[in-house]
Amino acid sequence: MxxxxxxxxxxxxxxxxxxxxxxxxxxxxxxxxxxxxxxxxxxxxxxxxxxxxxxxxxxxxxxxxxxxxDDAEAALPLVPEEVWAAGVTYEISEQAREEESGMADVYLDVYDAERPEIFFKATPSRTVGPGEAVGVRGDSDWNVPEPELGLVCYDGEIVGYTVGNDVSSRDIEGENPLYLPQAKVYDRCCAIGPCVVGADAVDDPHDLGMSMRIERDGETVYEDATSTAEMARTCEELAAAWRAHNAVPEMGVLLTGTSLVPEGEFTLTPGDEVTIEIAGIGELSNGVVEV
Incomplete structure (x- = not known):
């Protein structure tokens, strides 16, 4: 369902x-x-x-x-008390984080480590739904969308899946990894939707096609596709790491990492339209504004 x-x-x-x-x-x-x-x-x-x-x-x-x-007219499918995210769970993400940072070894170490990177992403007030605009920071010159499979968790257990966009300021994080909270957590930094698919309806969350398209002034400036099969960690592993020694909220969302990264110094600009689709879940579209 x-x-x-x-x-x-x-x-x-x-x-x-x-x-x-x-x-x-x-x-x-x-x-x-x-x-x-x-x-x-x-x-x-x-x-x-x-x-x-x-x-x-x-x-x-x-x-x-x-x-x-209709996906395009849907409201925010749920209001999570907290949104968290995992990082460096795909090889391309690890490579991109190395590219943006002067301290690349920290990302390589996480990709190969037993402990995954889990970080706080958004509160309800910072989370938008389908058709609402995500934000890019006015003090950042390098902002990217990050399409991700979202785990919808009740009391820490996976009960469903959704589509997520973990918008990030790559230059802020790249300047120093300690700036990660500012690169990740700000107004309109996260989008989820268009719906939640029950966990039992997804045969294998590690084998879902995923695509992202970015349009600017009516033209497609980025388009690519991948699969959650490229994820180096399992959904259960990430959920377990999120729960470990942590008082998780009754209703939360855990984003599972970046699968597609625009090449070079591509940056989002106000007026862009970002569309992320995950097979069997739906299509999440958001405009872009400066915050």
Whole structure:
């Protein structure tokens, strides 16, 4: 199932799209008024000792369908209490981080180390959804989008997947790795969406096609594709490292690392449009503004 949040006149609603047909959607809030968010559904599934998809299937078995949401018009699919991210989980990311930094060895060491890099990324107020603009820092001259598979976690356990954009200031981090928080955490620094796909609906999160396209003034200035099969660490490994000795939030998102990096000194500029797609999950599109 794909789970979308739809903004209403008085409150949001939670919609579920049947993966089998791709066209049938169900209004979970109409079935159970207390199920207004994906967090509500994850909490109910946790209490019932089942998965979100299994619970949804039981709830909508005899319910009428509604119009399927459009990715481009979807709202932020969930409001995570915290967004965290993993770094240097793909070889291309390790190479890019070496390129931007005068202390390249620190990235090579992390790529090969037992302990992954896990860092805090965003609060709810710094996170945007589909169709909303991500931000680039006004004090940075080298800003890039980073397309990533997002792990949606309830009480630290993976219950779903989403698409993420970990926007980063490469020149700030490259100047000194200690500047990582400023390069990563700022207004509109993160986008997630367009939906959450239940964990049971993804056969293998380590074999998903992923692509990114950047358009400027109506022209494509960057386009490439890859696969999560290139990730050097597993989703479970990253989630375990995030949980270790850490009081994780009830509802959180963990981004799993950068799979595509624009070459050279390509930088985002205000007015650009970034589109990231992960097979089976959806397409996340965001404009760009300076913050």
């Amino acid at each position: 794909q789970y979308y949040r739809q903004d209403g006149d008085d409150a949001s609603r939670l919609l579920a799209v049947d993966d089998a047909s791709g066209t049938a959607a169900y209004d979970l809030t109409a079935v159970k008024p207390r199920l207004r968010t994906f967090r509500d559904l994850a909490a109910a599934a946790n209490v019932a000792g089942t998965g979100v998809d299994a619970l949804t299937a039981d709830l909508v078995a005899d319910e009428p369908t509604v119009e399927r949401p």
